[in-house]
Amino acid sequence: MDRSVRKTPPGQFRSNLRVISSDHCTHHSACENCSVRHVAMCNALNEEEVNLLNEISNDFNRDTKQILCAEGDPAEHLYNIRAGTVRLSKMLPDGRRQITGFLFPGDFFGLACKDIYSYTAEAVTPVETCRFPRKKITEKFRELPNLGERVFDMTTTELQSAHDQMLLLGRKTAREKLCSFLLYMAEKTAALGGHPENHAYLPMSRSDVADYLGLTVETVSRQFTKLAQSGLIRLEGAHHVILLDREAIHDLAEGE
Amino acid sequence: MDRSVRKTPPGQFRSNLRVISSDHCTHHSACENCSVRHVAMCNALNEEEVNLLNEISNDFNRDTKQILCAEGDPAEHLYNIRAGTVRLSKMLPDGRRQITGFLFPGDFFGLACKDIYSYTAEAVTPVETCRFPRKKITEKFRELPNLGERVFDMTTTELQSAHDQMLLLGRKTAREKLCSFLLYMAEKTAALGGHPENHAYLPMSRSDVADYLGLTVETVSRQFTKLAQSGLIRLEGAHHVILLDREAIHDLAEGE
């Protein structure tokens, strides 16, 4: 039973602390009022308020496979992802890993903890973030209640996603898990733009997907193959998936 | 593969929206400043503020097996549990159920959603709650920033517990899951008082425990039996467990 530590992380359904709500500002580039730096919170703030945030933030970039913050470290910063993909994970003493979420541009992390981080954040691709000292940003919540409310909403959304992921982990079969994941990633891919319709771009490794879905690499790989053989998806390399029958994939994801 | 709907819910690790922080006021009865009604938020508020809350809240009690709110219902209230045990659950179309949390006196629910509840809340035991119209309570957050911050902290703690539960669901074995659950329930039992040391009181059915841990009733029952045979626990009826070797149980829970 030596499920040793896997080097390449996972795939995760829930969108941790996603900032861009669906109601407006889906594409940052199209949102005149958004600071490029703070794509996550722009909707709730005016220009002056954004400048206030700029004062206490600084850039923080990492390359693929590098660690942004580690489980057990003092939780000093709140991170806002501007570019790239991040994975959050937790480990058991023997190295078994669970990826609790993948994060994309606009997402946040670093709040759901008290004094020390309860998870590790690593760069799946090269990542650009800006980060705020937690102490200072929480002070700002008092001055800028809009900001505080926005962050609260994000946390609440995140919690809901976490519950969905629990249902997936506890009750879905391997096939259902992978179908759910593909739909999730297709949504993400569409939201971030730059890919054709019904395309899912998977920046993470199979091992990351496995650790996100509570499966092994081999099982994930086999399920990919089966879905392709059934004609539901087409694989264009390991990281690009075309969803050929979204309807059917959706039904499989819910076990219907 | 007909995992039909189970009638009695589950067991859950994470303490959803637990209100009573460990730093103070562990026993409501011992906390002079606490309103009995609002045991959850008392720590952050003075008497006048508690009265403000009383104005917009009303009692809401249910018997065992009754539903407090259902997945899909319009999310109109925020609930604060005063007595009893509640389970939160989500279901797949074919009836497979995942319990995302058990709630105890002092816990909250009803926030982690936008317009409609994303889970069902049911009474595991007779339950007394008081509930607030969400609309009104969120207004109060502006007037009483202490209250808002407290609720935010609770949500954040809840999210962290959700991540722990994902690790359990995705990566732990049946034995590890049950050991983790027993430790969790022992903590709860101690915090709520009225039971001897190293005692875990489990108000929920085996089927609830199973749906909380992502297992079947049979597997849960077998693991209970095995732990008892190993001399790690003693079962006094199905709902009372004595932890005979907490140390060992803890190690098993983490797979060490």
Added chain:
DNA sequence: CGCTTATTTGAGAGAAGTCAAGTACGGTGG
């Protein structure tokens, strides 16, 4: 006390895991 529901136990089946190879991809250097 009898009936219903919950829990335990047993035997067998199956989905996912483990171990082991083979294949393909991506990056580097000649």
Added chain:
DNA sequence: CCACCGTACTTGACTTCTCTCAAATAAGCG
């Protein structure tokens, strides 16, 4: 630009943990 190397991914054969189906026992309720 292409060959080589290491890593990632896929595939195969076999094992095992948990689930399923079935029945017996125990507990709770009227």
